Amino acid sequence: MYHRIIGDFKLIIIDEDLCKGCHLCLFMCYKNVYAISSEVNKKGVQLPFVKFEERCTKCGTCEIACPDQAITVDLPENWWMKDDNDINFNPNFTKGDK
C-alpha cells in the first residue's frame, strides 16, 4: 500500500513525502491551524505543520483542498455525508458485485 503512515496518531497528519509545499492549507484553514516550518523535506520543500491543534474545528476543508492528498484529519470516514453518516467506508464504494 502506498503511503500508509504508521506511528503515533495525531489529529492532523501531514504526509511529508506527498507534500509539495504549496501552502494552500494555510490559506484555506480559516482557523489558522497551520504554520510554515523552517525545516525542509527531501524535495527541498518547506513543510507546513500543525501549530495550533486546539483551534481545529474538524471542518475537513484542508483535507479536500490539499492538492496532493497529503493531509489526513481524524474525522469519521465519509464525514462529508454529514446527515447520513451511516454509510460504511468501502475503498471502492461499490454497491454491485462487479
Next chain:
Amino acid sequence: MSQEKQNRFLPYLREDRLPHIFCPGCGNGAIINAFLAAMEKAEMDFDNIAMVSGIGCSSRIPGYLKCDSLHTTHGRALSFATGLKTANKDLDVVVFTGDGDAASIGGNHLIHAARRNINLTVICINNNIYGMTGGQISPTSPKGSFGTTAPYGNQDTPFKLAELVAAAGATYSARWTTVQIENLVTSIKDGLKNPGFSFIEVATQCPTYYGRKNKLKTPTAMAAVMKANTVFKSAADRMRPRDLEGKIVVGEFADYTKDEFTESIDKLSVEKSGNRTIINSAYEREL
C-alpha cells in the same frame, strides 16, 4: 499508540502512478478530492464510473483514478463520451476537461453535447491558460492577462463557459472556484445526480504559468486574488456589467430537467424493436 492511517482519497487512486504530475499548488489535485467526495455524497457506484478526458493538464486526472478511463485526442473528449454513453447507457460517464480542451478546440462538441442533453457530467477545469504546452493564452484568459503568446497582454475577450453551456441547453451548469470547496463538492454531487448534461466549471489556479506570467507567484497569492474577485451570482445579477469586469461570477446557471438523449434512443428502440437498446453486444455471437 501506534496506528495505521491513510489519506481517505488514496484508495480511489492508482497508487502505482502517484505522485501525480501536477505542479505544487495546482488546483487539479483538490478537484480530484472534491470529485471523490461528491461521488460518495451522490452515492454513486465507483466501479460503474467511466471517465473520459482530452488533452491537457486537467485531462491527466482520469489516469490517476482507479476506474475505466479513456484519455483521448485534444478537444474530442465529449464526442468519445457521447459514443461511450450511447453504446452503454448504464455507465456513469464523467468527463474531465480543461478550458483549452473544452472551449477552444472542442467548443463545437461542447455546445452540441449540451444541446443533446446527454447524461454526462463534465468537470471543466478552467485555469485561464494552456499549462501543458507552457503558458499560452486560452479562450478564457482575461483581457489584458499575459501569456507566452500574449507578451503585450491578451487582446481577446474571454468566453463565459458556464453561461455558454447553459444557453446551449444543458440542464445543469455551475461555476465555482477551488476556494469555495464545499460549494464545489455540492455542485458536483448535483451534477452527478442530474439526469442530463451537467457542466461544472471550476476556476482554478495555475501558479506555474498563469501566476508567473501575471505577477502572482505563489499558489496562495493566486487563491487570494481568486477569492477577492469572486462574486456570487445573486449579487452579480444586481450589478452593472462594467462593475463585473474581471470578476468571477460563481453559482448555478441552469438547474432543471428535460428529455435526456440516451433515454430518447432507448424509447425509440422499445417502440421499434420491443426491447431496450442492447449493451455489450460485441461479445455476442448471435444477436
Next chain:
Amino acid sequence: MVEELFIQGNEACAKGAIAAGCRFFAGYPITPSTEVAETLARELPKVGGSFVQMEDEIASAGAIIGGSWGGTKSMTATSGPGISLMQENIGYAFMSETPIVIVDVQRGSPSTAQPTMAAQGDMMQARWGSHGDYEPIALSPSSVQEFFDFTVKAFNLAEQYRCPVFVMADEVIGHMREKIVIEDDIEIVPRKRPEKTDDYLPFENIENGTTPMPAFGDGFNIHVTGLTHDERGYPDTNDPETHDKLIQRICDKVLNNKDKICSVRSENCEDADIIIVSYGAPVRSAIEAVNKARANNQKVGYVKIDTPWPFPDEQLREIAGNASDVLVVEMNLGQMYYEVDRALKKDANVHLMGVIGGLLPTPDEILEKIEKIGGN
C-alpha cells in the same frame, strides 16, 4: 433462409453492418455515403441499436471509438473530406487498439471537388493518413454483393486484430443497384472478453499481438490512452524501448498475419503476357476487357485486389511474376500503382492507367491502352 434483394451499394453496406453485429453508428451527412447513415438510422432502432448524427466527422470518429470501448461494434461512413477530418482519431484508434469500421465511399478529390462522381483518391490516406507508423487493413469492394460481404468481413477483421478496418468503396459501388444474396449463416467473429485475473494486461506484449479487450464497466478499471503506454496502459512517454515495443507490436499483429488477411482474385493469368491489376469499381471494366481480349486471342489476364492494405505483394508476385507487362487501372493519378511497381519491380514492366474525372474507365479504353503496351 437465403434472402435475395435488389438494392443499392450503400444500403447493402448498412445491411452488412447489421448482419455483422454493428449496433452503434455515428456519422455526419456527406455525399456519396449518406445512404449508409440513412439506412442505419432506419434499421438500427429495429434491432436494439443506436444511431447518432454527430456534429462533424471528427466527432463521429470519436464517438465510434467511445462506442467500441462501451462494448458495442461501431461503424461510421464518410467520403473524402470527412475521412480527412477523421484522421487524428483514426490514429488514436490504432494507438489504443480499438476495433472500429470506417466506410469510405470515395468521391472526386482533393477538397470538395466532385461530390457525386467516383474516384479512388483516398487509398493512400487509408494507408498513411494519420501521423506515425501503423498498419491498416482496408478492403475494396467491386460489386454490391461485395460491399455487403466486405462490410461483414471488416467487422470480423477489426475484432480479430483489434484495429480499425477501412472499407474503401467508391461512388460507383455506393450508388449502384444490383441483386445480392444474403446467406443465413454469415460468419461473425464476436469480441473476446478477457478472463478476470489479477495479472491481466490490456496491452500485453503477447505473441500474436492481440490481447482480449474488455468493455468499460466490466470492472477491469483500465486506462486507455493515445500516449505511448506500457502493457498496463499507463503512459510512459520517455522510454524509447516502450515506444518501440508498442508500435512494433501494433504493426506486427497485422503484418505477421498477412497471409490470412490478404486476398486477391485472378483469372487467365497463367499464360498471360499482360495482366491488368485493379481494385474497386474498375475491376468490372477489367474483367470485361479481359473477356474481350481473350475472344480476340490476346493473352490478357486480370488480378483483383480485395485487400489493398496490407498490400498483397507476395500473392501478386506469385500470380503476375511471369507476365511481361502489368497494367494498373485505378481512378486516381497513381496511388496503388507505386505499390504494384514496388512489388513487381524485378519481374515486369508496370504501367499506369490513371483515370480521373469521375467516370469509370470502359473496357474499350483499357483495351486501347493494352494495344499501346503490346506495341512496344
